[in-house]
Amino acid sequence: KKVVLSGIQPSGLITIGNYLGAVKNWAEIQEQYRCVFMIANLHATTVRQEPAALRKNTLEAYAMLLACGVDPKRSIVFVQSQNPHHTELMWALNCYTQFGELSRMTQFKDKSARYADNVNAGLFTYPTLMAADILLYQADYVPVGIDQKQHVELTRDIAQRMNGVLGNLFTMPECLFPKAGAKIMALTDPTKKMSKSDPNPKSYVAVLDPKDTVIKKFKSAVTDSGSGICRAEGKEGIGNLMTIYSAFTGKSDEEITAEFEGRGYGDFKLAVGETVADVLAPVRERFAALMRDRAYLDACCAEGLEQAMRISQRTRDKVYKKIGFFL
Numbered sequence: 001k002k003v004v005l006s007g008i009q010p011s012g013l014i015t016i017g018n019y020l021g022a023v024k025n026w027a028e029i030q031e032q033y034r035c036v037f038m039i040a041n042l043h044a045t046t047v048r049q050e051p052a053a054l055r056k057n058t059l060e061a062y063a064m065l066l067a068c069g070v071d072p073k074r075s076i077v078f079v080q081s082q083n084p085h086h087t088e089l090m091w092a093l094n095c096y097t098q099f100g101e102l103s104r105m106t107q108f109k110d111k112s113a114r115y116a117d118n119v120n121a122g123l124f125t126y127p128t129l130m131a132a133d134i135l136l137y138q139a140d141y142v143p144v145g146i147d148q149k150q151h152v153e154l155t156r157d158i159a160q161r162m163n164g165v166l167g168n169l170f171t172m173p174e175c176l177f178p179k180a181g182a183k184i185m186a187l188t189d190p191t192k193k194m195s196k197s198d199p200n201p202k203s204y205v206a207v208l209d210p211k212d213t214v215i216k217k218f219k220s221a222v223t224d225s226g227s228g229i230c231r232a233e234g235k236e237g238i239g240n241l242m243t244i245y246s247a248f249t250g251k252s253d254e255e256i257t258a259e260f261e262g263r264g265y266g267d268f269k270l271a272v273g274e275t276v277a278d279v280l281a282p283v284r285e286r287f288a289a290l291m292r293d294r295a296y297l298d299a300c301c302a303e304g305l306e307q308a309m310r311i312s313q314r315t316r317d318k319v320y321k322k323i324g325f326f327l
């Protein structure tokens with residue numbers, strides 16, 4: 001089987017952007033691939049974290065993956081910081097990555113502007129840690145949203161360079177985007193990506209939002225003042241809602257346009273809200289049940305870590321040996 005690796009930061013809540021861009025897809029490809037999924041808590045500390053909150057968010061993110069259908073019996077699911085091979089490989093990758101390459105990362109440019117008082121070295125080398133995550137497991141595919149594309153491309157550049165200098169070390173990874181939902185936009189501004197770090201909670205729908213909140217948020221979604229449920233220039237808000245509706249129902253754009261023929265934006269927004277809330281209801285229930293079973297989550301983490309380390313050790317040792325480090 002081909003190998004898949006992906007990760008998500010434990011940032012307190014998971015939006016339908018994370019769900020459609022990544023996690024829903026992860027649950028769906030588990031049969032087809034050998035999957036490794038991780039909670040990227042090392043990545044999370046590139047911005048200031050309150051220790052108790054980080055610990056809680058890490059466990060909740062883990063439970064959320066399982067609630068969304070990631071099966072710890074079929075896939076390897078673990079917490080990044082518990083596996084030391086990630087930072088160990090990162091060091092080696094750092095020495096094969098140029099300052100200029102990291103400076104060109106758009107996420108670094110955005111975040112260093114947004115968090116100007118804390119442009120730390122971890123924020124700068126974030127992509128080489130992500131490259132280590134991917135390359136350690138010799139991943140063929142990386143299921144992510146569009147915003148991670150540049151990081152995966154850098155991973156390929158580093159892998160190719162090291163393969164060239166040191167001999168064959170790494171499998172070349174490729175992005176795997178979902179059919180619909182690789183880039184979900186903010187409900188308050190369809191030109192901006194939906195993001196859990198947006199200070200306005202109306203801009204995103206969280207997987208754990210209760211039904212009435214979900215409906216209210218879709219009701220107040222920013223759209224144009226025209227009519228007709230279709231994609232067109234100036235109708236980016238409606239287009240984004242169509243993408244969300246399509247990803248949650250499997251319906252095509254044509255089917256959606258036909259379904260809402262002659263009906264107004266209000267009807268459409270309500271339908272999207274109800275559909276999203278209904279699909280997410282069982283996820284919320286499973287999440288609550290999992291959070292009541294700490295012993296089970298701890299056992300899954302331990303098992304996932306052991307399986308992950310068995311794989312990552314091989315790559316880490318191979319690289320360290322080629323470089324000339326003592327083993």
Ligand code: TYM
Pocket residue numbers: 005006007008009010017018019020021022023040043129130133134142143144145146147148181182183184185193194195
């Ligand atoms: P993170 O935690 O920001 O996001 C997790 C996943 O959600 C996707 N995503 C979206 N997809 C569609 N529309 C959106 N509005 C949207 N917002 C977020 C992201 O593309 C991502 O797939 N660096 C990564 C975590 C990571 C990782 C890795 C991923 C660490 N190591 C190795 C893949 C491989 C991140 O911060 O994702």
